[in-house]
Amino acid sequence: MSEVLKVRNVETMYGRVMAIRGVSLSVREGTVVTVMGSNGAGKTTILKTISGALDPFKGEITFKGKSITGLDPDVIARTGVAHSPEGREVFALLSVKDNLMMGAYCRKDRDEVARDFEKVLGWFPVLREFLDKQAIYLSGGQQQMVALGRAFMARPSLMLLDEPSLGLSPRLISEIFAIIKRINVEEGMTMLLVEQNASVALPAADFGYVLETGRIVMEGERDMLMNSADIREFYLGIK
Numbered sequence: 494m495s496e497v498l499k500v501r502n503v504e505t506m507y508g509r510v511m512a513i514r515g516v517s518l519s520v521r522e523g524t525v526v527t528v529m530g531s532n533g534a535g536k537t538t539i540l541k542t543i544s545g546a547l548d549p550f551k552g553e554i555t556f557k558g559k560s561i562t563g564l565d566p567d568v569i570a571r572t573g574v575a576h577s578p579e580g581r582e583v584f585a586l587l588s589v590k591d592n593l594m595m596g597a598y599c600r601k602d603r604d605e606v607a608r609d610f611e612k613v614l615g616w617f618p619v620l621r622e623f624l625d626k627q628a629i630y631l632s633g634g635q636q637q638m639v640a641l642g643r644a645f646m647a648r649p650s651l652m653l654l655d656e657p658s659l660g661l662s663p664r665l666i667s668e669i670f671a672i673i674k675r676i677n678v679e680e681g682m683t684m685l686l687v688e689q690n691a692s693v694a695l696p697a698a699d700f701g702y703v704l705e706t707g708r709i710v711m712e713g714e715r716d717m718l719m720n721s722a723d724i725r726e727f728y729l730g731i732k
């Protein structure tokens with residue numbers, strides 16, 4: 494399996510504050526990789542640096558073997574990276590249908606787009622009832638579904654998912670994570686998922702990194718991390 498994404502020694506600053514401090518990670522094709530860390534650890538900053546919303550101060554990011562370091566977000570999106578941002582950020586005044594179709598704005602394969610649209614509605618059947626409603630009227634969970642669906646509609650080579658569990662009930666979290674896993678398995682979709690909620694993110698992942706104050710402090714295959722005493726105590730809340 495080849496590495497789709499490689500992040501090497503990346504540092505990103507907000508003014509004079511260094512939010513991530515020499516982060517290196519990689520994502521192999523077809524896998525789900527999670528970056529776990531508490532509030533403020535730098536998870537969102539990593540994803541924004543990969544998708545081009547922030548420019549790294551140092552380091553290199555390669556995607557499918559080519560450097561994308563510092564490129565504009567729309568250029569990075571066109572190379573096949575779709576970012577589902579924290580807090581969803583759906584287009585509040587657009588209909589659910591238009592939100593989903595926005596994800597496919599670069600695509601020319603109309604028949605495939607139509608098939609993918611049906612696929613998204615198959616995963617999230619509740620959205621079908623709201624297709625013509627403005628996204629602002631949806632619940633947090635439904636907006637999360639729209640954000641995930643919109644990212645998938647780009648048919649990217651890599652989906653970046655920022656805290657899909659944020660603000661959702663435990664039942665909805667398991668529903669959303671079951672779909673995330675299905676998109677990975679059924680569509681072979683490669684994903685980089687950042688989460689504070691390690692107990693849902695780690696079981697869904699193949700490989701994980703632990704981020705603390707901007708640095709990776711631990712990494713490993715899912716099962717290794719799930720069995721680590723530190724991870725169990727500090728991140729999974731099991732002794």
Ligand code: ATP
Nearest residue numbers: 507510512530531532533534535536537538539689
């Ligand atoms: P959360 O789960 O709260 O989103 P996170 O792990 O995603 O946390 P980041 O949002 O990446 O963390 O923030 C990393 C660090 O950078 C934090 O210390 C935060 O206060 C700081 N930071 C984030 N955004 C800005 C900003 N726009 N200006 C200045 N500092 C920022």
